[in-house]
Amino acid sequence: MKNLQHYDFSKRFDDVPLVGSAFSGEHPGMIPLAFGFPYPKSFPIDALVESATGALKSEGTQALQYSGGPGQQRILEWIRQRSQLRAIQVNTDQIMITSGSNQGIDLVARTLTDPGDSVWVEAPVYFGALRAFYLAENQLSAFPVDGDGLRVDLVESALIEAAAGKRPMPKFIYVLPNYHNPAGIRLSVERRRKLAQLAYAYNVYIVEDDAYVELNFTGEFWPSIYSFGPERVIYLSTFSKIVAPGIRMAWVICQNPDVLSKMKIIKTEGLTSVLMQEIVSDYLEKNDFENHLEPLITGYRMRRDVMVEAIHEFFGDEVSFEKPEGGFFLWLTFPTKTDTTRLLHESVKVGVSFVDGKAFYLHGKPTNDLRLAFSFCDEITIREGIQKLAAVYKKQKYFIR
Template sequence: MTTLKEFTYSKRFPNLPLIAAAFADQHPDLIPLAFGLPAKESFNLSLMEESSVVAIQKGGVKPLEYGGGNGPKMVAEWIKQRSLLRSVRAETNEILVTAGSSQAIDIATRTLTDPGDHVWVEGPSFFGAIRQFLLAETKLTSFPVDEDGIRVDLVEDKLKEARKNGRPMPKVLYVMPNYHNPTGVSLSLERRKKLAELAYEYNFYVLEDDAYVELSFTGEYVPSIYSFGPERVIYLSTFSKIVAPGIRMGWAVASEPLINKMRMLKSDGSTSVYVQEIVSQFLKTIDFDQHVDFLNSIYRSRMEAMVVAIEEAFDRDVSYIVPEGGFFLWLTFPQGTDTSMFMRQSLQKGVSYLDGAHFYLNADEKNHIRLGFTYCNEEEIKRGIERLAESYQEHKQKNFVLEGVKE
């Protein structure tokens, strides 16, 4: 038998921590606060089953054939109408249906950048987007996030400095304006307007990832960045948070010439025609506003339960901003804390979380964790936070003893 020679694989694989570590050492009673999973109650199984049957009964073999363009028109038309509520005005020829918003990020990145181009992101930022930008071999720069979102003043300073000194400008600035992953904060109206203004002035695109826009616990919405600069913004959203992540369907909105370029790079032709037909039937049948209200009532209650549990279980060591929507709460520990150091202990106690290092370009910010409050019920959240607090206190006490020994 011939011995296989060593093969040199692509160097594109990004040097990022593996999130699989959060699922290591599965506890039989694990409370999974690590990831943003929809509530089990959010899936309307009977209606989804009915929609699947109707898709075949009405469509025959057509949904099972190859598609072209955007596939069934109804999904794009629904996106067009629903987007108006979020101040996104677009025709169906300015909408690209994708296999989830992650594919939209990938296509947009490959359309707008070449290897070596600069992309600016929030710090912290969604690790999936960071991975896509690194796979595209772009150069990343991050800007801090506060209670009003990305520090646009620092972005403007950096742009002015780059122009003055002849340094490369960004081709793309990626931002998650509503209920940001991982911090849960939202970008202020003033900063949205300013970002659009800067995109025009300095000739870059804003990649506006609005995956959580429907999940508002207050019922209040701020106009999209897209509404202030449609010629320099690509607006992204998804059905993953509001219907089901397993259908893998999202979309991008941009000018028609740009959407046409993006479609050329969409290697799968059109997003699954069969799945689009199922979603079409689902959207025709369901009272969507009522469905979203139902989701928000569940998630608001679970978020509030998490806040109460944190207040009861932790001392003043931790801080956080109460999210007004979305999936996540960002817990900050004292400077010098490395939250990855008590992850294994937490898993052994039966709770998972995602340490903050996953969301930064470097490992300097180690004193944060992201907690998902949507999947577990209120009682599970309470027990999970208690287990997390126990792990942290044991870690803190151990470090205190070790520091004392050193002295």
Template sequence: MELVKEYPISKRFPELPLLSAANAKKHPDLIPFAFGHPAKESFDISLLSDSAVSALQLDGPRALQYSGGAGPDHVVNWIQQRSKHVSIIVETQNILVTAGSMQAIDLATRTLTDPGDHVWVEAPTFFGAIRQFSLAEVKISSIPMDQNGLMTDELERKLKEAVKDNAPIPKFIYVMPNYHNPTGVCLSIERRKKLAELAYEYNFYILEDDAYVELSFSGEKLPSIYSFGPKRVIYLSTFSKTIAPGIRMGWALADDEVIIQRMKMLKSDGSTSVFVQEIISHFLADVKFEYHMKRINDLYCARKDAMINAVKECFGEEVAFTEPEGGFFLWLSFPKEVNTSEFASAALSRGVSFIESKFFYVDRAETNHIRLSFTFTNEEDIQKGVKRIAESYYQCKKSIEVLNGV
């Protein structure tokens, strides 16, 4: 048998750090605040089952072919109508159904950029998007956020500086306007308008990732960034948070049909599973969607309240946070001198996982935050999990004080 020689694989794969929670499943009593997953109680198993049977019985032979049956058209029509809730008016030919919103991010990135181009993101931002941008071999920079989202004044200052210095303008800016991952904040209407204005003035695109838009505890929906600048926005969303992530179905829409056509050209899988689209078309036809979302949002709101109460009880004034009005996440901020990675492993050994803040930054990383997901875990375990994190933090704090002779 010949010795196997070392093989030089592609150099495009970035060296990204392994999440501390990556081995979390190994703990037998894990409370997984690291998991950005929907609650299992949010899945309408009965209706999904009926929808799958209907897809086979009513149009099975066509639904199982490459091109599918009527389902994909029904799904696109539903997306078109639902988009009006965030002030988006779009033609069906400008909508592309994708294998989850992650594929939409990938397709948009490869459509808009070449290796070496510049992309700007919020600080902090979704680490999955950072990975996609890194694989596209672009240069990533960040703009800070506050409780009202991306700081557009700082963005404008940086754009002016780039023009003055003859430096590259970003090909696009990646933004999560509603219930941001990880901070949970929403971009204000004023900043949505300003961001769209800057996109027109400086000729860049906005990648508007609106995965959490339906998860509003009040039911209120703000107009999309797209509605203020459709010629320079690609809008993305997903069924992962409203139906189930396992169906792997999201979408992208753009006013410019050329953009959508080029994204289709890059979509090497052809059509997103036409049979799954057939199932989802039956689901959407039969579900009382507003009631469905109210049930989910009531569940998540109760879990969010449980987590906030536990944080207040266990940490008092030691941490700060902005209470989210929707979405999946609570972003805890510790004193500036704290490095949350220093007690992540201790928390994991106690049976609770979270994601420390260093993974959400591309430059000038802040290390004194953690992201907690309140959707996946029941209220009793939320109380236990927050207590375990507090025990890990205070033990770490005490050890540091001893070392420093305090």
């Protein structure tokens, strides 16, 4: 075989990190507190088997064609009605099904921006969104969060500067309002309203990524950012956390038909799995969704409580965190000089993984934060994982030299 010459790939891949659940194959038996996966026993397998069989028997001829069957419209209607809990009033022609929320993020970025355009994000921010924005060749600026979510006051100050020509005006601002990945916090209602007002005032879009909204441990629904500014907010949510991620179904809500039509052009594969839409629509039609959701919320709340109790027991006052009121994640902050990258290397050796905090910031600089997931492991495993992590930390005290 001839020696192959070096091949130059697209420059879009420069400095784009591949972050994810990277420990399982190399380390069998790992306690994967890195995994932002649903609890495996939460999947409604028997009901989905029944729905798959029913969908194929009743709509198979259409569902296996490119254009699909009637389940697509039933899915859109379910989303329309469910969205009212977030004070979202929408028509089904303002909803588009995507192959997971990440595809929605990617489509929004490539529809609203050109390479070099400015996009503003939170700090920390979901690393999947960062990857999409890097690949869209956006110029990113980050704004901190606190216990009430994104510091909208700092965003407003920056928008004033942009309007004065002192910095680029963003094309959109990306926000996770409910049970933030990774920080676990919620954006206050006051800040939601203010953010929508700013979007109108400065003619920017807000991209509202609401992947975890249904996993609400308090039972209190807060109005979406979209509800305060539907003409300037694009809303994203997903079935991944409430049915199963493997079905690869999420949705975009957008009032502007020009935005949706352009997103459909960029979505070159056409319709999202029409067979799976048929199956999921059958499942939602035949099963009480609230009864399906209740054990999910109960289970995740219980595992959250076990993780919080274990952190208090094994770390004491060495660390700090906001107790999440929903979702999958807990954001753990160590003393300022702690190097969580070094801590990760050592914790993997004793069989515990987490996601290093630097994955959630621009430029991936070392941090003293890390993300823990309480969603995937059972209670006994969570407690064991926190105990091992604390032992590693206390034994070595990982500080930046």
